[in-house]
Structure formats: C-alpha cells, structure tokens
Amino acid sequence: MSLSQQNIINFGSGPAALPQQVLSEAAEAILSYQGTGISVLSLPHRGAHFNAILEESKQLVRDITGIGADYEVLWLPGGGRLQFSMIPMNFLGEGQTAAYIDSGHWSAEAMDYAGYYGNIETLAGSRELNYRELPSLPPAIGHYAYLHYTTNNTIYGTQWNQIPQAGAPLVADMSSDIFSRPVPYTRYAMFYACAQKNIGPAGVTLAVVHRSLLERTVRAMPPMLSYAAHAAKNSVLNTPPVYAIYVSMLMLRWIKNKGIEVIQRENTQKAEALYAALDASTVFQPVVSRKDHRSAMNVCFRAGSEATGKAFVHLCARHGITGLEGHRSVGGLRVSLYNAITLQDVEKLVAVLKEFELISINK
Ligand SMILES: Cc1ncc(COP(=O)(O)O)c(C=O)c1O
Structure with a gap:
C-alpha cells in the first residue's frame, strides 16, 4: 500500500472508516x-x-x-x-x-x-x-x-x-x-x-x-x-x-x-469543531439550524450552489479527504464523524474548508 493511500480520510456514511488497528x-x-x-x-x-x-x-x-x-x-x-x-x-x-x-x-x-x-x-x-x-x-x-x-x-x-x-x-x-x-x-x-x-x-x-x-x-x-x-x-x-x-x-x-465516555468526549469535540466552522462560514450553511437537534455523527451542510459543492469535494480529494457527498435523495454535503474518525481528521477538513473559503473570496 502506498503512503498516499494510507493517509486518505474517509468521511463516508457507511460502509465507514475503521480504526487502523x-x-x-x-x-x-x-x-x-x-x-x-x-x-x-x-x-x-x-x-x-x-x-x-x-x-x-x-x-x-x-x-x-x-x-x-x-x-x-x-x-x-x-x-x-x-x-x-x-x-x-x-x-x-x-x-x-x-x-x-x-x-x-x-x-x-x-x-x-x-x-x-x-x-x-x-x-x-x-x-x-x-x-x-x-x-x-x-x-x-x-x-x-x-x-x-x-x-x-x-x-x-x-x-x-x-x-x-x-x-x-x-x-x-x-x-x-x-x-x-x-x-x-x-x-x-x-x-x-x-x-x-x-x-x-x-x-x-x-x-x-x-x-x-x-x-x-x-x-x-x-x-x-x-x-x-x-x-x-x-x-x-x-x-x-x-x-x-x-x-x-x-x-x-x-x-x-x-471507553464510551472517552468516545463521547471525542465525538463531541469533533462535532463542535466542524459545526463551529460551518456556523462561521460565508460559503457553507449547516442544514440543521437548531443546535439541540444537530447530529454529532452526520453533519449535513450546503454550499450556495451545486457547482460550489463539487469544487469543494474536488479540493478535498486533492488533500486526501473523501466521502463528503450528501445522500443521493437530498444532495448537498455530509461529513460522517463515526467513532473511527479522529479530531485530527476533522481539523484537517476544517483547514481545507477555510482554504476553500479564501479561494472563493479572492475569486
Ligand atoms: C439509520 C439507518 N437505518 C437503516 C439503514 C439501512 O441500512 P441497510 O442499508 O443495512 O439496510 C441506514 C442506512 O444508512 C441507516 O442510516
């Protein structure tokens, strides 16, 4: 397996990522x-x-x-x-x-x-x-x-x-x-x-x-x-x-x-990091606005247009990030934060999201 293959982060909704171990x-x-x-x-x-x-x-x-x-x-x-x-x-x-x-x-x-x-x-x-x-x-x-x-x-x-x-x-x-x-x-x-x-x-x-x-x-x-x-x-x-x-x-x-408590703490941190980036974003909007209804497992969001969403998916792919498309019945974007996803994986995604915003603003 090449190094680049090993480093792919899969945010797909399932079959989903499993821990390396x-x-x-x-x-x-x-x-x-x-x-x-x-x-x-x-x-x-x-x-x-x-x-x-x-x-x-x-x-x-x-x-x-x-x-x-x-x-x-x-x-x-x-x-x-x-x-x-x-x-x-x-x-x-x-x-x-x-x-x-x-x-x-x-x-x-x-x-x-x-x-x-x-x-x-x-x-x-x-x-x-x-x-x-x-x-x-x-x-x-x-x-x-x-x-x-x-x-x-x-x-x-x-x-x-x-x-x-x-x-x-x-x-x-x-x-x-x-x-x-x-x-x-x-x-x-x-x-x-x-x-x-x-x-x-x-x-x-x-x-x-x-x-x-x-x-x-x-x-x-x-x-x-x-x-x-x-x-x-x-x-x-x-x-x-x-x-x-x-x-x-x-x-x-x-x-x-x-341990379930540790898993919950990490899942909360992951979700908070991603929702915070989306709430602050000028390009993306979270689909679920009520914070008490938001899922810590599947974060759904939209870009202003389908083309923008596709461009983001494309940029993510260049950074080794995959599995971001929303379900075929609703479209948009979705990040699944199941247990095998780490906070570092989410931070990498957030960094790419911010890079995409900068590119969009400077266009
Ligand atoms: C909550 C929930 N229930 C049921 C299913 C259907 O599962 P399966 O494809 O194994 O039939 C899914 C699939 O994503 C799901 O998310």
Whole structure:
C-alpha cells in the first residue's frame, strides 16, 4: 500500500472508516487466524474458533451496554432494512397497531415495511419540514404493539438527545449512532444497528432483544425471519458472515478498551469543531439550524450552489479527504464523524474548508 493511500480520510456514511488497528488485525487474520495457518475466512462456523469469536462479540456488547441476561444479543443478516421487516413480522399482529416516530427517511421506510403486517400510527413526524428538525415527542401511550424510532437520522443530520417515554415496548434503530455515547440501553425492549457505520463492515446487523418481547412473537414464520429461532440457535441458524462478525468483534474490543465516555468526549469535540466552522462560514450553511437537534455523527451542510459543492469535494480529494457527498435523495454535503474518525481528521477538513473559503473570496 502506498503512503498516499494510507493517509486518505474517509468521511463516508457507511460502509465507514475503521480504526487502523482494527484493519491491521483483520488483514493479518485473513492470512492466518491467530497463528493457526487457517484464514479467518475459512473458519468453520460451528467450530471452536468461531464459537469463541461469537461468544466474545456478544459479551463485549453486554459489557459496553450494561444489559443483563434478560436480553438476547443476535447477529443477523439483511442489514437495517431486514429489521424494518422482521420487527413487525415478529411483533405486530394483524389488527394490532404499532407507533412510529417519523424523523427521517429510514424511519419512514421502517413504517412502510410495517404496513405489510398491521396498522401503523405516526405518533410524531417532521416530514413536512423536510426532516430539518426533530418532531416534538409524544406523551407515553400504552396501547401499541411497540413504539419504533430512529436515534440518529443519517441522511438529514439530526439526532435525539431524549428517549421517548413509551408505554409500549420501545424499539430503536441505532444504526448510525450506536456506541457513540452512553445510553441507558435497558430502557429499550429492542435496539438494532447495521454494522457498517460504528460497529464494523457491512454484511451483519446487531439486534439486541429483550426476552419479554421475544415472548410476544405474534405469528409463525420461517426460522430465518424469527428472532426467537435465531436466539435459539445462537446466531448460527445458517452460515453467518464469519468475517463481518470477526471484524465487528475487533471493533467492539476497540470501543470497550477506549471507553464510551472517552468516545463521547471525542465525538463531541469533533462535532463542535466542524459545526463551529460551518456556523462561521460565508460559503457553507449547516442544514440543521437548531443546535439541540444537530447530529454529532452526520453533519449535513450546503454550499450556495451545486457547482460550489463539487469544487469543494474536488479540493478535498486533492488533500486526501473523501466521502463528503450528501445522500443521493437530498444532495448537498455530509461529513460522517463515526467513532473511527479522529479530531485530527476533522481539523484537517476544517483547514481545507477555510482554504476553500479564501479561494472563493479572492475569486
Ligand atoms: C439509520 C439507518 N437505518 C437503516 C439503514 C439501512 O441500512 P441497510 O442499508 O443495512 O439496510 C441506514 C442506512 O444508512 C441507516 O442510516
């Protein structure tokens, strides 16, 4: 690998940057897993080595979140979107109603999927504001099968700092901010996150489900779609993505060693540095104006014109900075500040932003 390749900073929204230490260990294990002479890619999924990886990964999730034995920790296929389907398939009976908070594209997609299985009620939403703000939280109401919300809206750059008061089991899509800050995880009946942002590579999804919710499974279904069946088979119902789970385990070790408080402090510093530069900018404007709604994970902003945005992306590329384009549905620019991004990475971006402003002013 050339030096210039090593130094690329990837602010992409996922599959996202992973720490160098995790990448090095993951790369080494491809050639020989722990000196066995066998590649981690070829480890049998029911053998002792993979079983140890699986058990450690689950224990790390328990250590990081502080959940007890009353929760099942599952590694599942199908990304975030399969969870949008499995949640209602398992927990929303025909004739029942599930409550959703519609704070962004992924919340809305989760609701659309749930509509195949039962009734949906939008308890709060900010679609009419183009999701530039979070909606006001509703009071706790108890007669729903569950209440689903998205803790961080990856595409729009908003993030909840409050947890809804749910009279019903609370289910959260934490795909883009899991393990980025301390969270009282035991308030949730279920939380889940596709791995490719803060946990590891694409190909696996972490789902943590309370046993009391599992007991509420509403219909019979093929085992691959049933949380209870995955739990009964310890996440090896079929051949799981061994490598994705292995790299996620390495990342969980990295997170645990660093400590969630330290991670949160760094994430706050990173976000503050970038938002301060954007608030002071004459060329760029942050999309989310309410400071208490701004995401520390995905910072969305716009330039005066598309051409200006493209010119900035081009200048960043010359400095070895990549992954800045906004989601294709909204355009603009987006910087993802997941755990592997350092404050130094953000400072480098801010320096390029200021260089771009100077060039723009002097034109
Ligand atoms: C919050 C959130 N939920 C769900 C998804 C969908 O994940 P997947 O592409 O794994 O289906 C994404 C993807 O970016 C996301 O940001």
